[in-house]
Amino acid sequence: MKPLVAVVGRPNVGKSTFFNRMIGERLAIVEDMPGTTRDRLYGDTDWNGRVFTLIDTGGLELGSGIPVGQVGLTGQPGDLMEHVMSQAHLAIEEADVIVFMVDARSGITASDEEVADLLRRTKKPVIVAANKADNAARRMDAVEFYSFGLGEPIVISSIQGVGTGDLLDRIVEELPPLSEMEEEEDEELPRIALVGRPNVGKSSLLNAILGTERSIVSAMPGTTRDAIDTEITFEDRRIRLIDTAGIRRRGRVGVGVEKYSVLRSERAIERADVAILLIDASEGLAAQDTHIAGEIHKQAKGVVVVVNKWDLAQEQRRAEREGVFPHPDDEIQSADEYRAIIAEGLKFIPYAPIIFTSAKTGYHIKPLLEAALKVADMRFLRVPTARLNEVVQEATRRHDPTTMRHKPLKIYYATQARVNPPTFIFFVNDTEGVHFSYERYLENRLREAFSFRGTAILIQFRPRSKDETRGKKAD
Structure with a gap:
């Protein structure tokens, strides 16, 4: 499994902005409103040849009353904020490295002190990231975060991208050694x-x-x-x-x-x-x-x-x-x-x-x-071309194509172009001569022969080119 890196901190310090920047897409919702992130989100990123999974979490609030070991709350009623806190604690429990994000603009708050106290008891690598350090003055003021006793703070700006490389360097340094499982390529999962x-x-x-x-x-x-x-x-x-x-x-x-x-x-x-x-x-x-x-x-x-x-x-x-x-x-x-x-x-x-x-x-x-x-x-079912055309020929024998525009439709042959979803191409003499009811009839015959239970299938009609016509006659 890939190493896990949890990004934690009090609400509205920029965790989701950092998360989105690192994974290269807007997976997490970002609003200038505390409490926007509720569940924990996962996204893969890489740096210096190491691939790892970032976990975005909801904000840890002062006075939540949930100890670090109490996670899950399965089947128990509770306030929504308690559930959000539980999700953040779960992320801390399963992470290999923890990024403790704080706001360089507002300095140390009581909530930051509580989170720092929680993280000092995890016995896991913790990296302090002072976010929103958008100018020189804020970068100088970030030295106050040394008082947490969690090591040297890394000064960053998630919006501008300043300092994120230094933070990623530190994360990679703290990751566990590369395992054989991590080196294997992920198979394509359903x-x-x-x-x-x-x-x-x-x-x-x-x-x-x-x-x-x-x-x-x-x-x-x-x-x-x-x-x-x-x-x-x-x-x-x-x-x-x-x-x-x-x-x-x-x-x-x-x-x-x-x-x-x-x-x-x-x-x-x-x-x-x-x-x-x-x-x-x-x-x-x-x-x-x-x-x-x-x-x-x-x-x-x-x-x-x-x-x-x-x-x-x-x-x-x-x-x-x-x-x-x-x-x-x-x-x-x-x-x-x-x-x-x-x-x-x-x-x-x-x-x-x-x-x-x-x-x-x-x-x-x-x-x-x-x-x-x-x-x-x-x-992902792939139908042999020969069997597919047997089914199509039988379908046309049972029910002739509808005549449209005073010209009878002819189906020359069919082939499966791809899977996921199963896509079939029918080569015909006139694509505009295909009535939607006959298309539905052909789909039903394909399902009758090959099932495709539970999945949509796509049918496309294309005109057969002159080169293809000559090739077929030569055959």
């Missing part, structure tokens, strides 16, 4: 994103999969703001899970932090191989669920539809039978009835498997992961 509207249980499901509190769980919608990557091993296979902020309808997206959260959720779908779309069983299929499914289909991703909180839905159904909820709108259907309703509402992705789960009880967590991996495998 990337699975957990997506859905706010408060449907995405973080709870991720925690149920991991068996630990990897993401903050709160009853308040919108708790998760950043897309968070976690690697796990399931049945001897490594998987990269992406937890995301809830996606709201565009008309309801606020400015600032929530807007960035939605953009990151949509980007998480874009970089995922498979999207697990969570639906709240107690609320049913909402218009926003359909919108998110449409985004997944538009980006040609694999998809598994997960009806979460199924235990809550069953409790509601029992209550309805006992007369607690006499109104017919409160009735929750059986699994088969519910599946039919979901399938009808998402009929534009009929290939998507539907699984009922409960993140709270762990119900069907294993079948969910198995289904997601099968979908991921389908995305």
